[in-house]
Amino acid sequence: MARVSLSNVTKRYEDVVAVDEMNLDIKDGEFVCFVGPSGCGKSTTMETIAGLTKPSEGTIRIGETDVTKLPPKDRGVSMVFQNIALFPHMDVYENISFGLRLRKYDQDEIDRRVDNASEIVQLEGMLDREPNELSGGQQQRVAIARAIVRNPDVFLMDEPLANLDAKLRVHMRTELQRLHKQLDTTIIYVTHDQAEAMTMSDRIAVLNAGQLQQIDPPLVCYNEPANLFVAGFIGSPSMNFTDGELVDGGLTTEHYDIEFDTTELGISPGDEITAGVRPEDIYLTRNEDEVDSSSEVIEATTDVLEPMGDEIFVYLSLDGTSGSSMTSDEAAGASNQLLMSVDPDTEIGEDESVSIVLDRSKIHLFDTASGDALAHGIVDLSEAERTRAAAESRGQHE
Amino acid sequence: MATTTEQRSDSEDAEDGVIAKWTKGVIGDDEKRARLYRALFYVACGFFLVTTLFPFYWLLVLALTPNSQILTGDWSLPVIGIEFPHPQGFNPQAFVEVFQQIPFHLYVFNSFVLATVTTIIVLLVASLAGYVFGRLDFPGKGPLMLGVLMVSYFPPAAFLIPLFDAFLGNAVVIPFLGIELFEPPRLVNTPGSMIMPFSALFLPLAIFILTTFYAQIPDGLEDAARVEGTTRLGALFRVIMPLSAPGVATAAVLTFIAVYNEYFFSSIMALENVPENWSPLVGGILSYQDQYTTDFNLMAAASIVGVIPILILVIVAQERIVSGLTAGGLKE
Structure with a gap:
């Protein structure tokens, strides 16, 4: 058990920077997920922690030791690989005990630990099987047993569930959480599946292009994304983005305007900003009472409906044109499209004119140029005036 | 229709x-x-x-x-x-006579020892080279590989005279200046004078075989071994080599047979054709022939006796090769 800290870790390959000035501090016993699109440097970061790749610059500490120059075997880490990587020429027992045998533990201790580890991952009675006689899930459990048997300080998991089928993946996800509760070891987990990241981790580290975008608990990443990238990456389907311009007393975009108090934003009218709103924060006007602070009414036409069972995704066209060939992600990015999710029992048809409102408290504003978040939830102008007036009157009393 | x-x-x-x-x-x-x-x-x-x-x-x-x-x-x-x-x-008396006329078993022993030691050296060095060529990327990899290839194209006879001169123990002298640099040990009539050139000559082939095999072992397995507690070298000998058993066995058998049957170098490095000078198997077979008579039956019997160790080796190794091939594709 130990904390892991990376400071200014950079990994350069001949012409690409895979990891760029990464600073990370992972607490003892924490479960941290690295998420990001392919090639964002999450696996490389993990490899530098494991010692399989040497960083070009920067230092890595595990516990109190600087491990930057130590070989993987001396770092007190163990790793579960995406492709499982069991040794095909050894049976399950030999696979699990490999690290212990290398470290010359005595036979009784090895047996005791292997029994214990195989019990934790429910592999009793399979110790004499060959890896190729096991199913995918069992192989993955052997790999996990091999990792926990050494009582490592830090667990590294590089997309361990990616090669499993969907059902097994959900099952193993729960098992990993149970395992984390049981062992209380620091776990660093790489995945591109945000469902895994959201459900399992204490904190999510979102990476893009070798740079850390945000590291926060899952719900903070979801509700208060630090920038456009995190906002678009976390959440499925993705957040709707609309490019617009800040004017005095609100925001104006091509198809709708929203009035709000701009004084606290710290930018001046005329600046380009992007408004983001998640599909579940868009409401039909007839359901407006569900929202505490709704925005101005926006007129739209429904395009395509995607009933998912527990909700319906509605593609809304703001200018009346059809964008039916778009996928949900593209639709969310296009400025004349909005993706809305409604209850499955909502009566709604295709090519219907609807009026919608946005939940003000869930509207995110980003600086279009830098991508940085400006505000999460905007305040109604009238409400803002009321509070300001109240503050002023309080000031006068004193 | x-x-x-x-x-x-x-x-x-x-x-x-x-x-x-x-x-x-x-x-x-x-x-x-x-x-x-x-x-x-x-x-x-x-x-x-x-x-x-x-x-x-x-x-x-x-x-x-x-x-x-x-x-x-x-x-x-x-x-x-x-x-x-x-x-x-x-x-069938001929098979007994083979050993009565000359100490044929000593010749067999010589070839066996030469072949075994050479095979071990070749496998060790070629494994390291195969690992480097097959699994690492470094500047100059292509030219180095080409260099190895060129050595294998060199006619062995071209090495013979300088090697013989060196193994005789003559002092190394700078040409024209006559300055004596050092005096190498006299290696003729010892296994060293044969094992060294054999190892050098048979290395390129083994390197090529092992490079292809080691390159196919998934990176994940080596990474896993290293995280579990081996060094790179440990991963090579504990994981990569066992998983390349068919390739290692092929390289071993080829080297062993070639050295076991070798006569050209060893007949010259052993100054007399006697087993005490590490004269090889073929030298033994040829000593049934003298100036006036040739015992064809003894030569034939000796050849059969000489084949037996190889036969055993190949059968054992073949089991290994076949089991390696049928163990199924290498899945990580």
Whole structure:
């Protein structure tokens, strides 16, 4: 058990920077997920922690030791690989005990630990099987047993569930959480599946292009994304983005305007900003009472409906044109499209004119140029005036 | 529609010759085709069996025939009358005589030791080289590999004279200046003078074989071994090499056989053809021949005796090769 800290870790390959000035501090016993699109440097970061790749610059500490120059075997880490990587020429027992045998533990201790580890991952009675006689899930459990048997300080998991089928993946996800509760070891987990990241981790580290975008608990990443990238990456389907311009007393975009108090934003009218709103924060006007602070009414036409069972995704066209060939992600990015999710029992048809409102408290504003978040939830102008007036009157009393 | 095609094919059948009919049968009829493939398989098998085993048969015939009969005997078969090697009399005594006339077992021992030591050295060095060439990326990899390739194209005879000169223990002198640099140890008549050049000569082939095999082992397995507690070297010997067993066995068998049968270098490095000077197996076989007589039967018997260690080795190694190949594709 130990904390892991990376400071200014950079990994350069001949012409690409895979990891760029990464600073990370992972607490003892924490479960941290690295998420990001392919090639964002999450696996490389993990490899530098494991010692399989040497960083070009920067230092890595595990516990109190600087491990930057130590070989993987001396770092007190163990790793579960995406492709499982069991040794095909050894049976399950030999696979699990490999690290212990290398470290010359005595036979009784090895047996005791292997029994214990195989019990934790429910592999009793399979110790004499060959890896190729096991199913995918069992192989993955052997790999996990091999990792926990050494009582490592830090667990590294590089997309361990990616090669499993969907059902097994959900099952193993729960098992990993149970395992984390049981062992209380620091776990660093790489995945591109945000469902895994959201459900399992204490904190999510979102990476893009070798740079850390945000590291926060899952719900903070979801509700208060630090920038456009995190906002678009976390959440499925993705957040709707609309490019617009800040004017005095609100925001104006091509198809709708929203009035709000701009004084606290710290930018001046005329600046380009992007408004983001998640599909579940868009409401039909007839359901407006569900929202505490709704925005101005926006007129739209429904395009395509995607009933998912527990909700319906509605593609809304703001200018009346059809964008039916778009996928949900593209639709969310296009400025004349909005993706809305409604209850499955909502009566709604295709090519219907609807009026919608946005939940003000869930509207995110980003600086279009830098991508940085400006505000999460905007305040109604009238409400803002009321509070300001109240503050002023309080000031006068004193 | 169906009836018309049948009629057409019937009328065509009538016009076709025997071969055309048979060809059509093979193409159209699965059972006939299977029979043809089976027949071809047996023919090919038979051909290879005869060509490989006939020399052994001939050796056995020569070994069992008393030496006087070999040159003077009647080789035509009893009834048919065609000349064909077959035993003239039965003289298993030759296999004992082989060891009585010269200490043949010592020659076998010499070759066996030379081959074993060379194989171990070659496998060790070629494994390291194979790992580097197969699994690492570094500047100058191509030219280095080419250099190894060039060594393997070099005629071994070109090395012989300088090596012989060096192994005699003559002082190394700078040409024209006459300055003596150092005096190398005298290695002739010792295994060192043979093992060193053999290792150098057979390395390139082993490097090529092992490079291809080691390159195929998934990176994940090596990473896993390293995280579990081995060094890179440990991962090579504990994971990569065992998983490349077929390749390692192939390289080992090829090297072992080549050194075991080697005569050119060792006959020169061993100054006299006696086992004490590490003269090899072939030297032993040739010593049944002197200025006036040649004991063909003893030479044949000695050859058969000499083959036995190799036979055992190949059978053992082959099991390894076959088991390696049938263990299924390498999944991570």
